[in-house]
Amino acid sequence: MKIFATYNIKGGVGKTTAAVNLAYLSAADGYRTLLWDLDPQGAASFLFRIKPRVKGGGKALIRGTKALDDAIKGTDFDHLDLIPADFTYRNMDLLLGGANGKPTRKLAQLLRPLAAEYDHVFLDCPPSISLVSENVMHAADVLLIPVIPTTLSVRTLDQLTEFVAGFNGRRPEVRAFFSMVDRRKKLHQEIVRDLAAERSGVAATSIPSLSMIERMSVERAPVTAFAPSSVAARAYRALWSEISKDF
Amino acid sequence: MTTPGLRDFVLEAPTGEEPAEDLPAAAFAALSQAFTLTAQAGASLGGVRRRTWLDTFDWRLYRAGLMLEFEQARQGGRLLLSQADGTPQAEQPVTGWPPRRPALDLPPGPVRDRIMVLIRPRALLPIVRASSTVSVTRLLNADGKTVARLVAEHITVTAVAASPTAASPTAAGTAELPLRLTITEVRGYPGQARRASTLLAGVPGVSSASQGVFTAALTALGRHPADYTSGVDAEVTASMPASVAVARLLLRLLDTLKQNVDGVLRDIDTEFLHDLRVAVRRSRSAIKLLGEVLPADLAGHYAAEFKWLGDLTTPTRDLDVHLLGFDSMTAQLVAASPADLEPLRAFLVRRRAREFRRLAAALRGPRFRAITDDWRKVLLEIRDTGASPRRRREPPAAELALRTTERAFRRIAAHGAAITADSPPESLHDLRKRAKELRYLLEFFASLHDPVAYRKVVGELKSLQDCLGDFQDSQVQREEIHTLADAMLAERAAPAATLLAMGEIAAKLTLSQTEARADFARRFARFAGPAGQERIRVLLEGRP
Numbered sequence: 001m002k003i004f005a006t007y008n009i010k011g012g013v014g015k016t017t018a019a020v021n022l023a024y025l026s027a028a029d030g031y032r033t034l035l036w037d038l039d040p041q042g043a044a045s046f047l048f049r050i051k052p053r054v055k056g057g058g059k060a061l062i063r064g065t066k067a068l069d070d071a072i073k074g075t076d077f078d079h080l081d082l083i084p085a086d087f088t089y090r091n092m093d094l095l096l097g098g099a100n101g102k103p104t105r106k107l108a109q110l111l112r113p114l115a116a117e118y119d120h121v122f123l124d125c126p127p128s129i130s131l132v133s134e135n136v137m138h139a140a141d142v143l144l145i146p147v148i149p150t151t152l153s154v155r156t157l158d159q160l161t162e163f164v165a166g167f168n169g170r171r172p173e174v175r176a177f178f179s180m181v182d183r184r185k186k187l188h189q190e191i192v193r194d195l196a197a198e199r200s201g202v203a204a205t206s207i208p209s210l211s212m213i214e215r216m217s218v219e220r221a222p223v224t225a226f227a228p229s230s231v232a233a234r235a236y237r238a239l240w241s242e243i244s245k246d247f
Numbered sequence: 248m249t250t251p252g253l254r255d256f257v258l259e260a261p262t263g264e265e266p267a268e269d270l271p272a273a274a275f276a277a278l279s280q281a282f283t284l285t286a287q288a289g290a291s292l293g294g295v296r297r298r299t300w301l302d303t304f305d306w307r308l309y310r311a312g313l314m315l316e317f318e319q320a321r322q323g324g325r326l327l328l329s330q331a332d333g334t335p336q337a338e339q340p341v342t343g344w345p346p347r348r349p350a351l352d353l354p355p356g357p358v359r360d361r362i363m364v365l366i367r368p369r370a371l372l373p374i375v376r377a378s379s380t381v382s383v384t385r386l387l388n389a390d391g392k393t394v395a396r397l398v399a400e401h402i403t404v405t406a407v408a409a410s411p412t413a414a415s416p417t418a419a420g421t422a423e424l425p426l427r428l429t430i431t432e433v434r435g436y437p438g439q440a441r442r443a444s445t446l447l448a449g450v451p452g453v454s455s456a457s458q459g460v461f462t463a464a465l466t467a468l469g470r471h472p473a474d475y476t477s478g479v480d481a482e483v484t485a486s487m488p489a490s491v492a493v494a495r496l497l498l499r500l501l502d503t504l505k506q507n508v509d510g511v512l513r514d515i516d517t518e519f520l521h522d523l524r525v526a527v528r529r530s531r532s533a534i535k536l537l538g539e540v541l542p543a544d545l546a547g548h549y550a551a552e553f554k555w556l557g558d559l560t561t562p563t564r565d566l567d568v569h570l571l572g573f574d575s576m577t578a579q580l581v582a583a584s585p586a587d588l589e590p591l592r593a594f595l596v597r598r599r600a601r602e603f604r605r606l607a608a609a610l611r612g613p614r615f616r617a618i619t620d621d622w623r624k625v626l627l628e629i630r631d632t633g634a635s636p637r638r639r640r641e642p643p644a645a646e647l648a649l650r651t652t653e654r655a656f657r658r659i660a661a662h663g664a665a666i667t668a669d670s671p672p673e674s675l676h677d678l679r680k681r682a683k684e685l686r687y688l689l690e691f692f693a694s695l696h697d698p699v700a701y702r703k704v705v706g707e708l709k710s711l712q713d714c715l716g717d718f719q720d721s722q723v724q725r726e727e728i729h730t731l732a733d734a735m736l737a738e739r740a741a742p743a744a745t746l747l748a749m750g751e752i753a754a755k756l757t758l759s760q761t762e763a764r765a766d767f768a769r770r771f772a773r774f775a776g777p778a779g780q781e782r783i784r785v786l787l788e789g790r791p
Binding site for chain 2: 075
């Protein structure tokens with residue numbers, strides 16, 4: 001079981017759309033795929049038309065009184081399941097802090113029993129740097145970081161890379177990709193060009209800023225499913241083939 | 248992801264002439280009360296589905312309460328093992344399937360792990376093929392989320408292997424099954440699937456499927472599961488004329504023999520020849536022990552013919568036995584390495600191919616055809632003239648059974664009692680033959696005996712037979728090892744290491760023969776001593 005997490009400290013950078021589309025493409029390739037919507041806003045759950053509600057809330061899941069397995073819902077797509085968001089996830093830091101065992105390894109521990117059932121797990125994380133994100137980083141094999149091509153975003157990526165490098169023992173691979181790229185903006189073009197040349201760990205594929213991606217919230221489905229030949233879907237497919245080849 | 252069907256329904260036209268296409272419409276209308284329905288295109292469930300059910304010729308999986316299904320995909324497919332009620336047991340993907348010849352083995356995987364112990368050394372034969380057109384309808388909730396699916400399947404089934412029970416005209420061919428509807432659950436939405444099932448169950452003309460597809464297919468094709476058994480289950484009653492009973496027994500044995508000929512000729516697995524040989528041996532014993540009630544000359548002629556047939560099959564069967572036990576034989580080696588015996592295996596395989604050609608030619612030849620065809624004619628005549636006044640004056644079957652069984656027991660008791668530690672091996676071989684004859688007699692007339700008394704006698708007899716079998720088999724195999732070594736030397740096919748390893752095997756066989764000999768006296772005493780005599784008395788007199 002390979003665990004991917006889409007993560008960024010900042011919100012609104014295309015984490016959820018990436019998680020939803022990459023998970024869909026993984027499932028379409030035949031991998032048994034699970035997407036866990038960890039963001040209390042429940043955007044990923046909404047996009048799959050699944051109610052953002054888990055019986056017993058985050059507390060039951062983290063404390064283990066309810067098995068993760070029982071919270072899983074089938075999506076409309078073959079091989080793709082989802083653990084919905086729940087509004088109580090907003091307190092997840094507290095729950096993780098109060099749990100038995102190492103508080104930074106709790107999510108990894110919860111996911112372990114699902115190893116036989118799924119080939120790929122995608123974690124869609126809330127923006128912030130917190131105990132939840134630290135848990136995600138410890139659980140993940142690959143951190144997928146959407147980066148808007150601005151100077152500040154690049155700085156944040158550096159900080160994150162450094163933070164992960166400081167982990168003892170197992171560290172996730174960090175793979176950044178440009179997101180919401182506006183080709184009309186000169187700065188975007190420059191940063192995409194320069195950063196890809198300067199740094200390793202940056203995907204060659206960029207996800208452009210497109211209204212078709214925004215349409216996902218109207219269609220309530222991955223763009224790769226409802227408009228498979230659109231520019232947006234093609235970009236996600238290229239990104240997925242790059243990621244799945246490397247990991 | 249979808250989980251296996253919660254419930255299967257079968258749509259059947261009610262006993263009027265209502266057009267069948269109205270039924271799916273009625274089912275859709277019922278489901279529309281709670282769900283929005285939308286066709287699912289391009290789903291993995293939809294399209295054409297091809298399945299084949301497999302079992303051994305003697306239905307070993309069915310008898311163990313299992314079903315094995317191969318579902319064909321674009322490349323390869325998967326094997327699904329389930330219980331008779333459809334509960335999944337194991338599943339494994341396979342490539343390069345189905346094989347051109349019936350499979351004697353499977354690629355490693357959980358299905359193989361479960362079934363090899365049951366089926367070995369038999370091959371898996373295709374029994375029924377099903378080709379179905381599947382359409383999937385999604386059931387949506389108010390959010391437009393798929394919460395269950397309705398799978399509709401039009402199934403056409405084809406019998407692959409013709410029924411072994413001779414010429415039933417419906418046994419081959421093709422049949423259409425009634426439209427099958429299944430509600431499948433979407434993970435995390437069990438309540439919705441239950442709701443859909445309840446709505447569907449309320450539609451007139453829809454009934455809950457009482458049979459799985461495989462069972463329904465067998466029924467539609469006129470095949471009965473477990474329609475082959477190598478046992479003797481002829482219909483014999485105590486009061487029927489003895490000659491009629493014997494004719495019935497011999498006809499049943501002839502059926503078994505004939506049922507196995509095709510499998511022998513196609514060389515599907517070794518057990519066809521084994522079952523054919525058992526039928527021949529039983530026929531020979533029946534002719535010898537019960538032939539007095541058959542018309543004069545008949546017994547003498549067919550005794551010779553069946554002896555010819557038995558002898559014809561012996562070389563191939565002996566080589567089969569060697570090859571089947573080859574791996575367990577090499578596993579016993581201490582000094583030599585299993586690889587040393589590989590030249591022997593290659594030699595056995597070559598010999599077997601040669602002997603098999605000779606056997607197949609004879610089984611296709613006129614003498615074999617004459618035996619089986621003429622024998623059947625004579626036996627049918629005897630069976631069907633059973634009601635004639637002359638026959639009715641004959642002793643009944645029960646009398647023949649008691650007389651011959653008692654005689655056979657007495658012979659064993661006398662013969663065995665004369666065996667001492669100094670007796671030659673031949674005396675034990677001879678006793679083994681007598682024991683086999685008694686066993687056959689007991690089996691022929693099993694339906695006339697009290698089951699409890701029968702089981703007791705057969706249990707002890709079997710224990711004695713096993714001991715005598717071990718003794719003789721060890722000796723025969725050791726002698727064969729010597730003969731094979733000579734033959735391999737003559738053909739320059741025997742490296743020194745192979746001969747040494749064969750020597751080690753021969754030594755082991757001597758050891759097990761000695762062990763069997765040491766055990767004989769105890770087992771014989773249990774069978775033929777005072778307690779054994781009492782068991783046989785209870786059996787024959789029918790009361791304790």
